[in-house]
Structures are given as C-alpha cells and as structure tokens.
Amino acid sequence: MWQAILDHFSNLEQRPLERLAFLVGGLLLFWIIEGAIPLLEPHYKRTSDWSRRQGFGLVYWTGAGVVGTILISFLVLDFFGGWLVHLTEHKLALLWRFHVVHHADNNVDVTTGLRHHPVESVLRGLFFFAGIGLSGAPMYAVMIFQTALVLATAFTHANISLPRWLDRGLSYVLVSPNMHKVHHHWQQPYTDSNYGAVLSIWDRLLGTYRKLDPKEIRYGLDRYYPNEEDENFGMLLRKPFSPLSPEGGTKAE
Secondary structure, rough: OOOHHHHHHHHHHHHHHHHHHHHHHHHHHHHHHHHHHHOOOOHHHHHHHHHHHOOOOOHHOOOHHHHHHHHHHHHHHHHHHHHHHHHHHHHHHHHHHHHHHOOOOOOOHHHHHHOOHHHHHHHHHHHHHHHHHOOOOOHHHHHHHHHEEEEEEHHHHHHOEEEEEEOOHOOEEEHHHHHHHHHHHOOOOOOOOOOOOOOOOHHHHOOOOOOOOOOHHOOOOOOOOOHHHHOHHHHHHHHHHHHOOOOOOOOOO
C-alpha cells in the first residue's frame, strides 16, 4: 500500500489538474473550517458589519438588491483588491521591492499564486478593506468574491495549455492563463501589463492589456536577482529591506 502511495505522488507533477484539485480543495476546506470556528474575528467582517450598520457604501446608496449587491461588490473588490493594488505595486519602487518576490519565480505554476512577501500581503489587505468600505459589501458578497479569487489565482497561474480559441474567448471577460502568463514574462513592458485578478475588463478599459504568443513567454526577471536563486526564499524575504541593484541573471545573455 505504501509503495502505491509513493508511486502516486512521485508522478503527481505529470497530472497538473490533480495537483490543482489538491491545492484549491485544501484551501477551500480550511477556509470553510476557519469560517465556522474562527480563532479571531476577521477584520474585513468588522468593516463589512460597520458599513451595514452605517448604511455606508455603493450598495446602500444605490439601494441595490441582492443581485445588484453581488455585482457591485464583485466589481469594486476586483478593482481595488485585484487590479489597482497590483498596478500600484509595479509603479511604486518601494512596493515593487516586495512584489518582485512573486515575479522571481522561474517556473510559474499553481504554487506561484501563493508566492508573496508578507509585507505585500498586508498591502493587499489594505486595498481589500478599501474596496469593502467603498462598496459596502456584505459578508456574503465578500465570500463570493474571495472564493472566485482563490479559484482564479490558481487557474491563471496553473501550468496548463488551453486551446487557443478557448483561452482567447475567456480573456474577453476573465483573466485567462495565457493572459496572465504575459504578466510574468521577464521583460518589460510585458511585465507591466495584465494586472487583473479575476476580471479582464480593467486591463482592457484602462490600457494595460497586452498580448504575447505563449511560445515567446519566458519567466523570471531581467535584473535584481540571479535567476538561479529563485527558490532562495531567505534571500528573497530579506532583499527588499536592502537596496535593489540592477545586477542579476539577465536572460538576454
């Protein structure tokens, strides 16, 4: 029996959909458990409850019904917690120091979606709270968006190859795998494009959408870190607190 288990997991990298199911299933399982028996009340719940008590936010100002509330909340949370925070991390040098840890991965796959510096996670939380405050999103709308975000993050980073027609069709509404992989291309201006998390409309409307043939995409960075150090997490976590030099493993060599 043990040998069968070892054999199963030794070839798991050849079954990306199964790996995706393990990762997403595990995240969703413990997300449900922590919602049922939380150690501490989440801060975003307090924000949501405050908005409800004060009648503050777009969903209250517009008198939106359930469907309208879900739609408004989803759009605002995706804009603030997805597109805007991501754009900010690329445009402000101080924040880029931390976000570059995510881009240093030379092998983009499902796990890359979890590869963030703790400081970046705090920043994303602040933008997410701002989205809740502006939209007035109730907890059910927040949970719907967060569920979609978890699934989308795993999907867009997954090392999968969809039929071109399907990927292209999805990208008119949702961030597709090929669309997001352009963002992980080692060279600007492609790195500074396609910031969306779930919906692709922000990149298309605001001029940050770019296309690149998947065969031309190469992951990693053109400076800052040697590319062979992309798994040296101790160095990656420490480096943002020291000056970033332009030296590193350039892929132009």
